[in-house]
Amino acid sequence: MSKAAYTKAALTYQQQLQQLKDRGLQIPDEDYLLHLLEVKSYYRLSGYWYPLLANKEKHEFKEGASFDTAYKIYCFDRELRHFVLAELEKIEVAIRAKMIYILSHRHGPFWYQKPELFKSYDRHQKLLDKLESEYHRSDEEFILAFNKKYTDSLPPSWMLLEVTSFGSLSVMYSNLKPGHEKRQIAKVFGLADTVFSSWIHSIVYLRNVCAHHSRLWNRAMSIQPIIPRRTYYPWLNNKAIDNNNSYFILAMLVYLMNRVKYENDVVERLNALFEKYPNIDPAAMGFPEDWTSEPVWNCNRL
Structure with a gap:
C-alpha cells in the first residue's frame, strides 16, 4: 500500500459535531457533546465510539448508535x-521495599x-547515570x-530507590545476575525470577x-508479560489465554x-465497577465466560 501526504484540515467543534451526526x-445532548469535544478532544473520544461503527472505513455508525x-x-x-493506578502504587512500593x-x-x-x-556492564553504567540524574533532580x-x-x-539504596523511577527499578532487577537474591525477591511475589522480571x-x-x-x-498490550508455567500461589487454571x-493484565x-x-x-471493587457499567462487555477485554471461577479471583489472603 502506497503512502500519501495527510491533507485533512482541522475542524471546528461545531463541524466535528455535524460530522458525527452526518x-x-x-x-441526545448536543451542547454537552460540544463541551466534551472542547475539554477532551474528538480524537480521544473517538476510540470509544469506534466499536459503534458499522463501516469502519467510511466511519459510518450502526443504526441506533448513541453517543x-x-x-x-x-x-x-x-x-x-x-483503580489500576491505585493498586499499582501498592505493588511498586512493595517491590522497592523487598x-x-x-x-x-x-x-x-x-x-x-x-x-x-549485574549481567551487563554497559547497562549498569547507563543505569548509574540515570540514578545520579534522578538523585540530583x-x-x-x-x-x-x-x-x-x-x-x-550517591546515598544508600534505601534512600536512592525512593526517588528512583519504577522504570529504572525494572531495568535494575532485569540486569541483576541470576542468583539466590534475585530468586528470593521474585519468590516473595510468588513467581520465578524470569517471569517476575517480565511482569515488572x-x-x-x-x-x-x-x-x-x-x-x-480493550487495549492490545504492546508489552506482553510472560505466561507463567507454574506459580507459588493460586493463579489461572486456563493456560490457553x-x-x-486487559484480562491478563488485571489477573496479573x-x-x-x-x-x-x-x-x-x-476483586470486589472490580466487580462493582462492572456492575456500575452494565453496558461494558468483559469479553471485549479478553475475559472468558468462566473468569469468576478462576483461582486468582477467589484468593485474597496471604
Whole structure:
C-alpha cells in the first residue's frame, strides 16, 4: 500500500459535531457533546465510539448508535485506569521495599553500585547515570540532608530507590545476575525470577498507559508479560489465554496484590465497577465466560 501526504484540515467543534451526526451517531445532548469535544478532544473520544461503527472505513455508525453508549465506555475506562493506578502504587512500593531489604542485607547499602552484581556492564553504567540524574533532580528533604552531610556521591539504596523511577527499578532487577537474591525477591511475589522480571516490565508499561490517560478498556498490550508455567500461589487454571489483553493484565495485578496486601478487596471493587457499567462487555477485554471461577479471583489472603 502506497503512502500519501495527510491533507485533512482541522475542524471546528461545531463541524466535528455535524460530522458525527452526518455519519449516523445519535446525540441526545448536543451542547454537552460540544463541551466534551472542547475539554477532551474528538480524537480521544473517538476510540470509544469506534466499536459503534458499522463501516469502519467510511466511519459510518450502526443504526441506533448513541453517543451516550460511547461516553459510558469512556467513563468506565477512566475509572478502570484510576483503580489500576491505585493498586499499582501498592505493588511498586512493595517491590522497592523487598529489593532494598534483601540486597542491602546481602551486599551492603551501596549494592547498586557494584558492577559484579549485574549481567551487563554497559547497562549498569547507563543505569548509574540515570540514578545520579534522578538523585540530583530530587528535592526530597532526606536527599537534601544527605547531600549536605555526607561526601558520598550517591546515598544508600534505601534512600536512592525512593526517588528512583519504577522504570529504572525494572531495568535494575532485569540486569541483576541470576542468583539466590534475585530468586528470593521474585519468590516473595510468588513467581520465578524470569517471569517476575517480565511482569515488572509490563507494570511499567501499564503504569504509563494509565498515567497518560490512554485507553485501557480493550487495549492490545504492546508489552506482553510472560505466561507463567507454574506459580507459588493460586493463579489461572486456563493456560490457553492471551497475554496481550486487559484480562491478563488485571489477573496479573490481582495475583500480585494477593501477595502485597492482606485481605484486599481488589476483586470486589472490580466487580462493582462492572456492575456500575452494565453496558461494558468483559469479553471485549479478553475475559472468558468462566473468569469468576478462576483461582486468582477467589484468593485474597496471604
